[in-house]
Amino acid sequence: MRIMAIDYGDAHTGVAISDLTGLLAGYTTTIHTRRQEEVLTRLAELIREYGVEELVLGYPKNMDGTLGPRAEKAEALEQVLRQRFALPVTLWDERRTTIDAHNILQSAGKNAKKRKTVVDSVAAALILEGYLAFRRSHP
Numbered sequence: 001m002r003i004m005a006i007d008y009g010d011a012h013t014g015v016a017i018s019d020l021t022g023l024l025a026g027y028t029t030t031i032h033t034r035r036q037e038e039v040l041t042r043l044a045e046l047i048r049e050y051g052v053e054e055l056v057l058g059y060p061k062n063m064d065g066t067l068g069p070r071a072e073k074a075e076a077l078e079q080v081l082r083q084r085f086a087l088p089v090t091l092w093d094e095r096r097t098t099i100d101a102h103n104i105l106q107s108a109g110k111n112a113k114k115r116k117t118v119v120d121s122v123a124a125a126l127i128l129e130g131y132l133a134f135r136r137s138h139p
Helices: 036-050 069-085 097-107 112-137
Strands: 002-007 012-018 025-032 052-059 089-093
Touching: 002 036, 002 112, 012 036, 012 112, 025 036, 025 112, 036 052, 036 069, 052 069, 052 112, 069 089, 089 112, 097 112
Parallel strands: 002 052, 052 089
Antiparallel strands: 002 012, 012 025
């Protein structure tokens, strides 16, 4: 079963898709647009292309665990995803994923300009890896 993680942002949306076994993060990409409809169209293409059966949406809580405007946007998108794709959607706490993604890329020697183009897909991969690890430990 393939699972897709989505790191939804204002201008860039990171996407990561698991392997067929649903155990490892595999394919990643970034959708560069501010238009939600364009994001949804590209997600639909990826869902069909990879046979995705479940979605995991990054849920940006504040560091103290409270919910702010970004979390409200994620909740609204969750409803749109459920209606549009008729797939299960899990909101997944994404605190620190973008920071961790920047650190990973910096450690790999990527300069700031190169990091900016891929950081969202790396953040989506971190969301997916966290969710997959949770599933393995809670069968």
